[in-house]
Amino acid sequence: MSEFILSPEGARRVDARLERAGLLDLTMEEAGRAVADAVQASFPDGPVLVLAGGGANGGDALVVARQLLALGRTVRVLAQPGKHPLTRLNRRRLRAVGGEVRPLQVAALRRAAASAGVLVDGLLGTGFVPPLRPALAELIGALNATRRAGVPVLSIDVPSGVEAASAQEPEPSVRADVTVTLMGLKTALLFGEAATRAGRVTLVPLRVPPGWVREEAFATRPDDAAVAARLPVRTSGAHKGTAGRVWIVGGHPGTVGAAALAGLGALRAGAGLVTVHSLAEVPLVTPELMVQRHVDWDQALPALRAVGLPDAVALGMGLGPEAVRVAREVLTWGIPTVLDADALHPELAGQGHPECLWTPHPGEAARLLGTRTADVTRDPLAAARRLQTLLGGTVVLKGGPSVVASAGALSVSRGGHPGMASGGMGDTLSGILAALLGQGLSAADAGVAGVRLHARAGERAASTHGYGLIATDVSDQLGAAWLDLAADAPPP
Numbered sequence: 152m153s154e155f156i157l158s159p160e161g162a163r164r165v166d167a168r169l170e171r172a173g174l175l176d177l178t179m180e181e182a183g184r185a186v187a188d189a190v191q192a193s194f195p196d197g198p199v200l201v202l203a204g205g206g207a208n209g210g211d212a213l214v215v216a217r218q219l220l221a222l223g224r225t226v227r228v229l230a231q232p233g234k235h236p237l238t239r240l241n242r243r244r245l246r247a248v249g250g251e252v253r254p255l256q257v258a259a260l261r262r263a264a265a266s267a268g269v270l271v272d273g274l275l276g277t278g279f280v281p282p283l284r285p286a287l288a289e290l291i292g293a294l295n296a297t298r299r300a301g302v303p304v305l306s307i308d309v310p311s312g313v314e315a316a317s318a319q320e321p322e323p324s325v326r327a328d329v330t331v332t333l334m335g336l337k338t339a340l341l342f343g344e345a346a347t348r349a350g351r352v353t354l355v356p357l358r359v360p361p362g363w364v365r366e367e368a369f370a371t372r373p374d375d376a377a378v379a380a381r382l383p384v385r386t387s388g389a390h391k392g393t394a395g396r397v398w399i400v401g402g403h404p405g406t407v408g409a410a411a412l413a414g415l416g417a418l419r420a421g422a423g424l425v426t427v428h429s430l431a432e433v434p435l436v437t438p439e440l441m442v443q444r445h446v447d448w449d450q451a452l453p454a455l456r457a458v459g460l461p462d463a464v465a466l467g468m469g470l471g472p473e474a475v476r477v478a479r480e481v482l483t484w485g486i487p488t489v490l491d492a493d494a495l496h497p498e499l500a501g502q503g504h505p506e507c508l509w510t511p512h513p514g515e516a517a518r519l520l521g522t523r524t525a526d527v528t529r530d531p532l533a534a535a536r537r538l539q540t541l542l543g544g545t546v547v548l549k550g551g552p553s554v555v556a557s558a559g560a561l562s563v564s565r566g567g568h569p570g571m572a573s574g575g576m577g578d579t580l581s582g583i584l585a586a587l588l589g590q591g592l593s594a595a596d597a598g599v600a601g602v603r604l605h606a607r608a609g610e611r612a613a614s615t616h617g618y619g620l621i622a623t624d625v626s627d628q629l630g631a632a633w634l635d636l637a638a639d640a641p642p643p
């Protein structure tokens with residue numbers, strides 16, 4: 152199922168609607184039951200130590216405690232005074248079934264943790280506003296020390312102290328083994344150091360009235376069925392001329408491999424005919440790839456245009472100092488275009504068209520936005536949205552995971568592998584994207600499908616090569632990755 156990504160404000164608005172409908176209590180009950188089920192599934196042994204803050208995150212924790220008691224678990228609860236009405240109500244309910252609630256203090260935490268089989272962290276959720284108050288900072292320090300001593304931690308919604316809307320390194324914050332997040336994913340659970348704090352993340356969508364979460368979500372994470380539904384489908388009469396003619400414009404002495412890798416990626420992503428155009432000698436990576444070496448771009452580009460344009464072009468990979476001039480000319484052709492690497496220049500902002508696909512990594516994104524790389528990585532979703540506004544068309548902000556922003560849609564890719572952090576991976580992606588554009592996909596669909604295809608091929612290749620993965624390994628797995636995704640496609 153595709154998943155929705157909520158901001159703290161969006162989650163609050165859903166809460167407010169639930170409250171107006173008189174459903175918030177039921178939703179908290181469902182959330183607590185789901186978290187209790189997760190505790191049972193992952194940590195079935197030993198006493199459970201539940202830590203509950205004063206807000207609704209603490210309310211969830213008190214429901215978890217009651218649900219686990221009902222399942223026969225030994226449960227100890229340390230809680231702050233309830234500020235949220237439902238937190239107070241659930242404290243009364245817990246007591247009514249014999250649950251004991253003690254004040255949340257560091258000494259009590261250390262004592263109870265010594266014999267605990269698992270610790271449930273319900274101190275702070277999406278309502279946390281940094282900086283952390285000193286008393287809670289001390290508690291979180293004690294909680295993390297308990298984990299280091301061997302007691303696993305399950306966090307409710309987000310690890311406490313993590314700012315839900317930011318991927319920034321949160322210090323101090325809870326380090327969890329498992330995070331059960333509610334209704335929608337949060338930025339902090341997807342990107343950067345914050346995500347590593349969350350451990351294994353599972354999303355419990357909760358049965359809120361249809362559409363409410365979708366309406367408040369600012370981004371989605373499509374599942375493979377949703378991605379597969381965008382992939383091109385061929386008829387038996389397909390031939391190389393109908394499967395997309397792609398040009399790769401790139402390469403410069405010393406960086407010509409980038410263009411060759413893009414060409415290989417395009418071929419393996421199904422393009423019918425691929426030609427690399429370069430001023431440098433292109434290595435023969437595979438005989439199926441056509442190459443044309445040119446003397447200078449001023450002569451080459453008009454001549455190429457005169458012979459007839461391809462279905463799509465990818466440019467910039469290793470293209471060097473002439474990239475902006477070349478990109479300006481190519482953009483006048485008006486054909487679907489991937490702009491990568493040296494073609495990602497602020498001077499080109501506003502010169503694209505709707506079928507452009509811009510593929511910056513965070514460093515290139517920072518240069519385009521006139522900001523620092525750390526500002527991009529702190530909130531990649533916001534950065535991708537700003538880039539799309541600046542550049543138009545579709546933007547793929549590369550990373551683990553990548554973000555795809557097109558007019559009115561923002562999505563996060565699944566999967567991939569850390570072994571993909573090696574030179575040439577981005578060139579392969581540009582080739583894949585151009586191949587999909589050439590096969591008739593819109594820039595928006597090509598962005599979503601191409602990024603997932605690349606990640607899936609990376610996962611496959613990593614199972615053999617691990618951190619030794621190189622870009623050609625990924626290209627080699629593209630066909631199999633496509634078949635994996637197509638197996639999930641809904642029937643035509």
Ligand SMILES: NC(=O)C1=CN([C@@H]2O[C@H](COP(=O)(O)OP(=O)(O)OC[C@H]3O[C@@H](n4cnc5c(N)ncnc54)[C@H](O)[C@@H]3O)[C@@H](O)[C@H]2O)[C@@H](O)CC1
Binds near residue numbers: 275277278
């Ligand atoms: N719409 C949803 O997603 C649902 C949300 N629920 C829960 O509700 C949570 C949000 O609840 P709330 O908005 O009440 O907020 P939280 O419970 O996340 O946090 C609010 C509490 O944290 C304290 N706090 C805030 N900043 C602090 C700081 N810097 N230092 C120390 N203490 C600080 C506040 O004083 C308050 O007691 C979610 O994370 C989730 O666990 C669930 O009940 C189910 C439905």
